[in-house]
Amino acid sequence: MRLRLPGWTPGSYLMRDYVRHLEELTVEQQGRLLPCRRLEPACWLVEPDPQAGELLIRYRVMATELSVRTCHLDGDHGFLALAAVVLEVEGERWAEHRLSCSLPPRWQAFVPLPQQSDGSWIATTFDELVDSPVELGPHREHGFAVGGVAHRWVTWGGAAGAGDWLLQHFPSLLDDVAQVCHACCRLMAVEAPPCNGYLFVLHLLDEGYGGLEHNHSTVLVYGRRALEKPNGYRKFLQLVAHEYLHQWNVRRLRPAELCPIDYHQPPVVPSLWFAEGITSYVDQLLPLSAGLSTPDQLLEDLGEDLSRFLLTPGRSVQSLAASSEEAWVKLYRADAYAADSQVSYYLKGAVVALCLDLHLRRHGTALAPVLQRLWLELGQWQRGYTEQALIAAFTASAPDLEGLLPSWLHQVDDPDLHGYLQEVGLLLQPIVATIPWAGFTCRPEASGLTAQRVWRGGPAETAGLMVGDEVLAIDGQRVRQSDQIGPLLRTDAAQELLISRRSELRSLPLRCAAPRVERYQLTRDPQASRQALERQRRWLRLWEAPW
Numbered sequence: 116m117r118l119r120l121p122g123w124t125p126g127s128y129l130m131r132d133y134v135r136h137l138e139e140l141t142v143e144q145q146g147r148l149l150p151c152r153r154l155e156p157a158c159w160l161v162e163p164d165p166q167a168g169e170l171l172i173r174y175r176v177m178a179t180e181l182s183v184r185t186c187h188l189d190g191d192h193g194f195l196a197l198a199a200v201v202l203e204v205e206g207e208r209w210a211e212h213r214l215s216c217s218l219p220p221r222w223q224a225f226v227p228l229p230q231q232s233d234g235s236w237i238a239t240t241f242d243e244l245v246d247s248p249v250e251l252g253p254h255r256e257h258g259f260a261v262g263g264v265a266h267r268w269v270t271w272g273g274a275a276g277a278g279d280w281l282l283q284h285f286p287s288l289l290d291d292v293a294q295v296c297h298a299c300c301r302l303m304a305v306e307a308p309p310c311n312g313y314l315f316v317l318h319l320l321d322e323g324y325g326g327l328e329h330n331h332s333t334v335l336v337y338g339r340r341a342l343e344k345p346n347g348y349r350k351f352l353q354l355v356a357h358e359y360l361h362q363w364n365v366r367r368l369r370p371a372e373l374c375p376i377d378y379h380q381p382p383v384v385p386s387l388w389f390a391e392g393i394t395s396y397v398d399q400l401l402p403l404s405a406g407l408s409t410p411d412q413l414l415e416d417l418g419e420d421l422s423r424f425l426l427t428p429g430r431s432v433q434s435l436a437a438s439s440e441e442a443w444v445k446l447y448r449a450d451a452y453a454a455d456s457q458v459s460y461y462l463k464g465a466v467v468a469l470c471l472d473l474h475l476r477r478h479g480t481a482l483a484p485v486l487q488r489l490w491l492e493l494g495q496w497q498r499g500y501t502e503q504a505l506i507a508a509f510t511a512s513a514p515d516l517e518g519l520l521p522s523w524l525h526q527v528d529d530p531d532l533h534g535y536l537q538e539v540g541l542l543l544q545p546i547v548a549t550i551p552w553a554g555f556t557c558r559p560e561a562s563g564l565t566a567q568r569v570w571r572g573g574p575a576e577t578a579g580l581m582v583g584d585e586v587l588a589i590d591g592q593r594v595r596q597s598d599q600i601g602p603l604l605r606t607d608a609a610q611e612l613l614i615s616r617r618s619e620l621r622s623l624p625l626r627c628a629a630p631r632v633e634r635y636q637l638t639r640d641p642q643a644s645r646q647a648l649e650r651q652r653r654w655l656r657l658w659e660a661p662w
């Protein structure tokens with residue numbers, strides 16, 4: 116019999132080698148220790164006597180990493196990402212699993228599984244167990260219903276009372292979250308979510324941002340300081356919308372490559388752009404549809420994303436499908452060169468989702484009906500989709516997408532973003548920087564400034580600057596802070612860039628280029644026609660008939 120620990124958690128596409136936290140594995144049968152032979156770092160072979168009854172498998176797991184996909188335990192709380200904890204017993208993947216917890220006094224376990232009268236929880240399969248995050252602590256639970264389905268909300272935030280702080284500062288939080296959940300249901304054209312019950316776990320930290328989706332729950336991380344900023348609460352509701360919508364898109368309406376999930380080998384998934392891009396696009400529209408943000412705020416948020424996309428040079432290097440397929444080795448391992456060599460499938464996926472939505476509207480339909488149809492045909496049965504199935508679903512509503520969509524996915528040419536935006540009365544206005552373009556940014560360190568990013572093909576790279584170089588002076592002027600660089604740059608002559616590399620001083624000839632676009636702003640077109648404004652009004656209401 117083989118015992119294996121998963122290597123990754125679905126939703127977070129990086130091999131995490133959870134086994135590095137596992138210690139002291141023993142297997143016992145009738146009080147006798149059995150030999151365990153390690154076949155792989157995370158796989159053991161044991162040979163029990165089939166007649167001798169139960170096996171007792173013991174091990175310890177270090178819980179020192181605080182994230183939505185790792186385990187953490189301190190005096191205030193515990194969090195278990197079960198992929199990092201539970202061994203898969205060969206042959207038992209589809210069998211029922213029972214979970215029990217022994218806890219300190221006054222602590223409770225918050226688990227998105229049905230609880231039995233003896234306090235244990237039942238998962239119908241190993242996958243359901245792995246899909247159940249476990250939050251532990253003396254936290255208070257709040258509840259609300261969506262379409263008759265019970266929803267629970269639990270906040271942990273370091274010292275006691277984070278949940279109380281949250282509800283004191285944002286007294287409408289639970290109502291607003293419920294409205295966002297309703298908006299998701301409405302987007303999917305269903306009365307109630309597909310779960311039997313839903314658990315929100317929020318880790319409210321000083322700083323941090325993220326979430327991980329599950330079938331019956333989500334774990335969110337958000338910064339208390341970010342929440343206090345003017346846009347913070349709106350962005351928080353977008354995160355809620357994003358993770359909640361994932362119970363449809365990606366959890367149940369799932370790429371075929373993740374049916375079933377291989378916990379030990381990273382599967383190549385070309386359609387992560389659909390899972391994350393579509394979700395990222397609508398997560399901004401959902402709070403708006405729920406009446407919790409304004410059209411101007413949507414334009415601000417969408418404009419930020421479009422600007423980030425247009426200023427990512429890597430989009431002309433890596434296609435959207437390649438970005439999805441390479442998630443394991445690129446997006447989740449982004450480094451100082453990432454912006455020049457890759458494009459996020461979240462970001463470009465959201466841009467393509469916007470273009471798809473606006474393109475479908477030319478054909479009298481929209482993104483929402485396509486999502487709803489995919490849900491009815493595949494998602495609700497948890498039948499996986501292939502890229503061909505997605506293209507066919509879009510092409511059924513707009514035949515010209517048959518050629519267009521594959522080119523958006525597999526080529527590096529941009530969709531006609533400006534054209535689509537113009538149709539709904541919007542303009543992307545370039546804002547040009549006031550200083551010449553040198554093609555590098557610096558990060559302050561104790562010793563001085565270090566080159567943090569060097570644009571591929573830009574002036575600094577041409578001059579010979581590399582990431583990690585210490586930037587000392589420009590034309591003999593010592594620079595110690597990033598904002599001292601800009602005023603020294605000029606375009607009319609070569610300049611001396613003095614750097615230190617591996618403790619050797621070097622003089623580089625820097626020739627700056629003219630100032631470049633530093634961001635784009637999404638604005639209303641003052642020349643927009645009445646028809647364009649009407650299209651804009653309908654586009655901003657996700658589920659209003661597009662025609």
Ligand SMILES: [Zn+2]
Nearest residue numbers: 357361391394
């Ligand atoms: Zn997501």
